[in-house]
Amino acid sequence: MLVRDMGMDGIRSFLLFVLLLLLRACFTISADDTLSKGQSLSAMKTDSISSNGGQFELGFFERGTPPKFYLGIWVKRLVGQRTVWVANRENHLSDPYTSRLEFSEDGNLVLLEASSKKPFWSTSLPNLPSNSTEAALLDNGNLVLRDRSDPSTLFWESFDYPTDTWLPGGALGIDKTGKVPKQLISWKNSEDPSPGLFSLSLRIDPNGSSEYILEWNRSQVYWSSGVWDGKAFSLVPEMSLNYIYNFSFVSNENETYFTYSLYNASIMSIFLVSSTGQIQQLAWVSSVQSVQPWSVFWARPNSLSDVYALCGQFGIYQGNTSQPCDCPKGFEPFSDNQTRLNDWSGGCLRRQPLQCENRNAKNDWFQKIPNITLPISWKAYSAMSVRRCKLVCMNNCSCTAYTHNSSGCLIWEGALLNMQRPSDGGKVGQDIYFRLAADEHQISTKGTKWKVWVIVAVLVASTGLILCLSVCFSIKRKFKHKGEMATSSNDLMLFDLSTETHAINVGTNIQDNDKKRGKKDVELPLFSYESVLAATDNFSTANKLGEGGFGPVYKGKLLKGKEIAVKMLSKRSGQGLEEFRNETTLIAKLQHRNLVKLLGCCIEGDEKILIYEYMPNKSLDFYLFDLAKKKMLDWGTRIHIIEGIAQGLLYLHRYSRLRIIHRDMKPSNILLDSEMNPRISDFGMARIVGDNEIQANTNRIVGTFGYMSPEYAMEGLYSIKSDVFSFGVLLLEIVSGKKNTGFYNHGSLNLLRYAWELWRDGQSLELMDSSIGYPSSTSILVRYINIGLLCVQESPDDRPTMLDVVSMMSNEYAPLPTSKQPAFTAGRKLMHTNPTVNSVENCSINSVTVSVMEA
Structure with missing residues (x-):
């Protein structure tokens, strides 16, 4: 009857309306929990899908200023929409108008931005049935990629790639099949979901017992859950009183992990590694509607003071929860925006650079910082006076602080970590002396100029006496000089x-x-x-x-x-x-x-x-190139030698009274004292250059092939970058235990080419000397190889200075530049001259070199 009354025009309009509704239903996201091929989620439209029970939601969210966009999963029905998983935490989106989640041609989920040719994130699975995959968000918060015709067949799941949150039903442990280990890594701060410095992972000892550990920078353990006794972890007593969740331990040939489930579905409970370095159990009770915030059931470590390096380098933990960290005098926060969010991972930076041993500048000085819990990694010198302790630190360019107590002299080199101001009834602090620049001393004395007038008055009154004594001393000295x-x-x-x-x-x-x-x-x-x-x-x-x-x-x-x-x-x-x-x-x-x-x-x-x-341990080449003796050079000793050589060259180039280019850096010119400390020797070919002199030229090229920079060997041009090249060769020789010259392996004519080919192919660990064994940190080994390749680049302008090299070594978390192909020189230990001059045989300019110290 309705259709009859509408007439033909009305019928056409009605059919067109129905067709539009059908088309929209086909090409827009429905309210269910799945995403199929041909559908997409748009950041601009704030599209999302929800789990079947409405507990979790998948969609886009923004953080930070300027805003950065991420694809994530959050608890939907709770206040604050706590995010429990982030897909692109290491690669944020910046253009919400063109960002979308969709299926690629091969059936994978991909996160795209129109301005970029590469996906920002992808499930990246090979051999998928591209026409039958779908994504679904399950009621436990797990995003899965599954077969549409058989939903029980899962190709990929977000539970295998947790971020900072462990959800009920998820597994946390070790994958024995070679996949990424299932561990929690904190957010950088509350506004930045990128990986932070703190992580929770499972550790299994040789006895078979299991425990969870919190680590700083995936390297330094600072908390352990204790071993699993079948019901709870020994150092988490709250678990034995728990009425919320039930833990299970699973171990088979493919994986070892823990998982847990909730006793009461009305209680939502999760585990979280916070950006402040604690593992926390959070709980939310659904019976309180949506006004009750998340509550912390327990947290470990109990106090933030036990979190390793919470305040970063040179930061001091002061126990204030609103602002837990502070910078000492002469330092300032790395970033005000980050510290506002209690992110102190960048630590504190000096306001004024140190002058070290630059005799042409004002001397550094030491500022007393009272009542401090001493930082880690000191060097102890027993039976040393306070004055001598201060002098040792002042004469060491790397020394940043010292203290003197009943144990003797303690000095610190490089960045200081884990400093605290003890609270009442807490640990007993000590006085520590920070090295500061002379300009900071002027700032500290500002406002006390009246003292200067007192000093001037005293000096004027004593000037007459000093003049008289000087005349007497001068006369006496004449007679003494004759004697x-x-x-x-x-x-x-x-x-x-x-x-x-x-x-x-x-x-x-x-x-x-x-x-x-x-x-x-x-x-x-x-x-x-x-x-x-x-x-x-x-x-x-x-x-x-x-x-x-x-x-x-x-x-x-x-x-x-x-x-x-x-x-x-x-x-x-x-x-x-x-x-x-x-x-x-x-x-x-x-x-x-x-x-x-x-x-x-x-x-x-x-x-x-x-x-x-006298150097009792002779020279470096005595050990480095001997099959039996090289075993005495473990990885720690080699790092110590490399860093010592770098400090010595930095002093020659920058901080000595004279700016000196050594021109003959090689293993035989590195002597070793009784404690295997390296000493640079053989200054027979060294040259003094002016502070503002970039390079110099010589008609007489002397040195050792394999260690000479290309511009010096070919054109006679030398500069501080010539020493940097030699240092790079020396570093690669120390790492590999092989000589640059006379090296033949896999078709490579020298060590530099071989190291470059391994680096280019991502196989740098093969360069390592087999006598080292397995170093404690392969990342440091790869970093040192990278530094060595940066030093041996063809152009002097591309090479770093020794100041840059020392900085790269001391700050192992700073990114390194990309190395260009190094200069490939081959030859033998021989003198070389410019075409205009004759060849010479003696490597020493004045015959007083010190390179040969053993028979």
Whole structure:
């Protein structure tokens, strides 16, 4: 009857309306829990699908400023829509108008943005029945990709890839089939779901017992649940009183994991690794409608003070829940926006850079920070005075803080972690001294200028007295100098190696005409020839360590038992007094723990002798390229040697009184002391350049092939980047235990090419010396190989400075630049010259090098 009354036009309109409704039903998302091929979820339209029971919802959400968009699952019916899973947590979307979730041609779920050619996230499964897959959100919050014709066949499920939340029915454990382990990783902060620093994973010991552990940066364990006794974990007593969930342990040939279920469906309970580093059990009771927030049933560790490195580098935990961390004086938060969200992963940064040992700048100083729980990873020096402790730290460019207590001297190098201000009744703190820049000292003294006037008044009153004393001292010194001219040398046998000052200004009578020209005295002790003879047992053959182009080297011994190395300049070397004096002056001005130490010299008649500290462990190549001895260099020792060499080169390039380019870095020039600390030696080819001088040119190219940079070997151009290249070769040799020159493997002509090919193919671990065993952290090994390849790049402009290298090593979590193909040089240990100059045979410029220390 209705159709008859509508007439023909009305019927056409009605049929068109019905057709539109049918089309919309086919191409839009229905209210059910599935997503089929041909359908999509749009971020712009805020499309979503809900589980059958309405408990969970899958869709898009935004976080942060500016907003970033993510695909996730949240608990739908609760206040706050707590997010329990995020698909693209490492790759956020930025354009909601073109972002969508859909099926690809091969049947996989893909998350796309129109401006990008690659998916932001995908299930990435091979060999799917592309025409019969569908996605479904189950009542337990598990998103699955399944066969539409047989829903029990699951191809993929989100429970296999949890983020920070463990839902009932989900599994958390170890997959033995080689898939990604099922672990929880915290959000970075409340506004950033990207992976944070804290994770919860299952650990199984050789005895077969299982426990959960919380880790910082997936490397440092700071909490354990205790072992599973069949009902609960031993260190979580709340589990034995639990009435909410039931835990189950499953172990078979494919996987080992725990899962849990809820006793009461009206209670919603989940486990969460928070961005502040705690594992928490959260509960929500549905009978309280939607006004009751989530409550924390229990949390571990109990206190945030037990969370490892919660406040990042140089941050101090102060126990305030609203702002748990603070920065010490002279530092500021890495990011105000992140710390506002209690994200202190970036820690604190210095307001002013340190000057270290740059003699042309103002000295660093130490600020006392009272009552601090000491940070981790210190170096202890027993039986050392407070003054000496401070001096040791000041003379070490890497030292950032020190303290002195009943145990002796403790110093810290690099970033400081885990500092706390003890609360009442808590741990007892100690005073620690932070190294700060001179500019910070000026800021700290601002507002106290009135003290300066007091000091000026005292100085003016004492000036007259000082002038009088100076005149008297000057007169007395003239008479004293005449006496010193008669006794020009000290007794080497009585020399005290334990003196704190290395450079001793002694008046010498090396050349009277030097005095007339106004030249400065050599700042080295001058020893008598007789005392040198006594120390070396008249240069006996038994004490001879070796011989090079410069002359022989002997082992000596002082009266107090200290051992020295005595190097004689051969009379046949043709070197004069001026060259010898220049060499001693250069080395005397270099004072660093990773440089060989020159103790003094002897000049009598035609004899020119240098006295060095004795290195009992010889040189690096003595161990590195010997099949038996290289086993003594474990991975920790090799890292220690690499970092020491880097610190020594950084001092030469940046912080020494003179800016020095070594020009001959190789394993034989790295000496090892009794504690295997590396000491750079052989400054016979070193060159001094100005602070503003980028590079220099030489007509005489001297050095060792395999370690020379291409611009130096081919064009005679050298700079600090030449040393960086040599350091890169040296680093790769230390990691691999193989020489760069004379290396043939898999068609590679040298070690650099071989390392590059492995790096390019993602097989860098094959470069590792097999004698190392299995290092504790392969990521650090790969990082060091990456740094080595950055150092040996073809262009000097592409190579980092040694300051950059030290920074890369000390901050192992900072991303590294991509290395370009290195310079592939092949050759042999030989001298090379420019076409305009003749070849030479001696590697030493002045024949007083120190590379050969063993027979």
